[in-house]
Amino acid sequence: MLDLDSAFSALADPTRRAILARLALGEATVMELAEPFEMTQPAVSRHLKVLEGAGLILRRVEGTKRPCRLAPQAITEIDRWLDWLREAMARNYDRLDGVLAEMENEEGKDRS
Amino acid sequence: MLDLDSAFSALADPTRRAILARLALGEATVMELAEPFEMTQPAVSRHLKVLEGAGLILRRVEGTKRPCRLAPQAITEIDRWLDWLREAMARNYDRLDGVLAEMENEEGKDRS
DNA sequence: TCCATTCATAACATAATTGTTATATAACAA
DNA sequence: TTGTTATATAACAATTATGTTATGAATGGA
Numbered sequence: 001m002l003d004l005d006s007a008f009s010a011l012a013d014p015t016r017r018a019i020l021a022r023l024a025l026g027e028a029t030v031m032e033l034a035e036p037f038e039m040t041q042p043a044v045s046r047h048l049k050v051l052e053g054a055g056l057i058l059r060r061v062e063g064t065k066r067p068c069r070l071a072p073q074a075i076t077e078i079d080r081w082l083d084w085l086r087e088a089m090a091r092n093y094d095r096l097d098g099v100l101a102e103m104e105n106e107e108g109k110d111r112s
Numbered sequence: 113m114l115d116l117d118s119a120f121s122a123l124a125d126p127t128r129r130a131i132l133a134r135l136a137l138g139e140a141t142v143m144e145l146a147e148p149f150e151m152t153q154p155a156v157s158r159h160l161k162v163l164e165g166a167g168l169i170l171r172r173v174e175g176t177k178r179p180c181r182l183a184p185q186a187i188t189e190i191d192r193w194l195d196w197l198r199e200a201m202a203r204n205y206d207r208l209d210g211v212l213a214e215m216e217n218e219e220g221k222d223r224s
Numbered sequence: 225t226c227c228a229t230t231c232a233t234a235a236c237a238t239a240a241t242t243g244t245t246a247t248a249t250a251a252c253a254a
Numbered sequence: 255t256t257g258t259t260a261t262a263t264a265a266c267a268a269t270t271a272t273g274t275t276a277t278g279a280a281t282g283g284a
Contacts, residue, residue, distance in 0.1 A: 005124055008121075009121070011120040012116075012120035012124055013242090020197060021200070041261075042244080042263080045263085046262095050241095064261070070201055075198050081129075085132060085187060088136035088137065121271095125272090141230080142232095152274065157231065157232060158233095158272075161232090176231070176280065177231080178231065178232095226283100227282100227283090229282080230279100230281080231278100231279090233279100235276085236275090237273085240270080240272095241271090245266085246264085246266105247262100248261100249260100249262080250259100
C-alpha cells in the first residue's frame, strides 16, 4: 500500500529521484547508489529508508549487502491520483471550454 | 516552467492535494477554498502560494478576490518524469525478465 | 466618508528534514 | 580470531515547513 503523502514527499528530493533513476536501470547496493553523490553513506541510507517507507523501493538481503530495486507498482499508484486529477480537470474544461479560453486571453486583467 | 522539486513537494501535502481536487471542479476564491478546512485563512493563502510557486495553479485578480484555477499543463509535465521512469523500468524488465521474476520468488532469501 | 470583506504578509513557535560524525552489527576473508 | 567491508543507527546542528495571531492594503457598498 502506497500513501500519497510519503510517495510525493519522497519524490520531492532530487537525490532520491536520481536514486530511482539509477534503480530503473537495475538493482544496486547501497554503496553503488552512494558512489555518484557527494554525500556520506549514512545520508544515502536514510534516503533509501525514505524511499522504502514510501513503498517506492524494495530490498533483499544478500550477505552484508542490501540490494535495492524499484517497486514496480508504486509508480502506477501515483499515476492513479494524477490520472484522476487530470480527468476531473478535462471534464471541467469540456464544460467550461469557452470561458476558460477567454480567461486565458484576459489573464491578469480586472474584469469586475 | 515547472520544477519537479517544488511540484512533488507541493503535492506531498494532503491539504494542497485537496485544494487541487477542488480546483479540478472549477475556479474558486481563497475564501471558498479555505472553507472546508479547519485552518485559518493565512494558512490556506500560504498553501496557495506554494501551489502557485510550483506552477500548479494560476490566479487572476477580480476586485478584492483572487480566483484560482489549475495550471492545465502542470500535471502533464510531472507525468513526463514519471513516464520516463516507468519506461526505463519497463525496458529493464524486458531485459531482465526472468531474473527479476525469480527474485520475486526468492524474496528475502540469502543467495550468495 | 466609513465600515466590512477579501486577501497578503510579518513575527513567531514548533516540528520535520537533511546532512554530519561516531559507532554498532553482521558477514566475509585471512 | 582478527581485520575488513557493507550497512544501520544515534546524537547533533542547521534549515525548511507549517501552523498560529496580529495587522495592513485594496476594493466595494452604505
